[in-house]
Amino acid sequence: MSGRILLVEDNEELAAGIRHNLELEGYLVEWRADGPSGLEAARAEPPDLLVLDVMLPGLDGFQILRALRDEGFDRPVLILTARGEESDKVRGFRLNADQYVTKPFGLLELLERVRSLLRRTSGRESGAEAPEVLAFGNVQVDVAARRVTRESADVGLTPRAFDLLVALMRHEGRVVSRHDLLREVWGHRAAVVTRTVDSHVSELRQKLETDPAHPEHIHTVWKVGYRFDR
DSSP: OOOEEEEEOSOHHHHHHHHHHHHHTTOEEEEEOSHHHHHHHHHHSOOSEEEEESSOSSSOHHHHHHHHHHTTOOSOEEEEESOOOHHHHHHHHHTTOSEEEESSOOHHHHHHHHHHHHHHHHHHHHTOOOOOEEEETTEEEETTTTEEEETTEEEOOOHHHHHHHHHHHHTTTSEEEHHHHIIIIIOTTOOOOHHHHHHHHHHHHHHHOSSTTSOSSEEEETTTEEEEOO
16 A cells, blocks of 8 residues: 655654654655644645644644644544543544554554555545455454454454454564564564563464464464464
């Protein structure tokens, strides 16, 4: 999927990580580190998606969002912030934010929300929206709906197990280390240990493999990590 994304985030390390991963997904990403330059960039060349931090130097994200919406900016806006209070979320949605992601967040969650917003916009413009469905064996994974079925029956996965499954499938045929999975699924500063990955892999095997003790799809690569094979 392609699209132009304007990222307005004053944390340089976080912005670099987000930008890098969005570009790996094929997006064109422009970055601004403060409120005034972010507002100027959005006005000069409206992006397909605005990813907007709230606590910014000069102008905060809510001020930017209000100004843009008042001027007729109709592109999707994803609020990205450490402020997770309900009142802040309500304020963002009242200003017509489309999504609200609270730090710390899982990178895969952010990427899925970005895909969903851009897919929705693309669907409005083309008149159609094709859902992304991944499959293996008798399992189907509807990424946008966050729904997994096995032989047409719903499979209940925890949110992190679902994100881990999608991450493994997108790295099909490649060995992915536990540390890389932690960064991708739990976020770049996740305060979790590598055994967390193992426990979620166990959940996936129990619910999706025909014989969890001898998995056909989610393989352990000793002392390295995991590999998904279709």
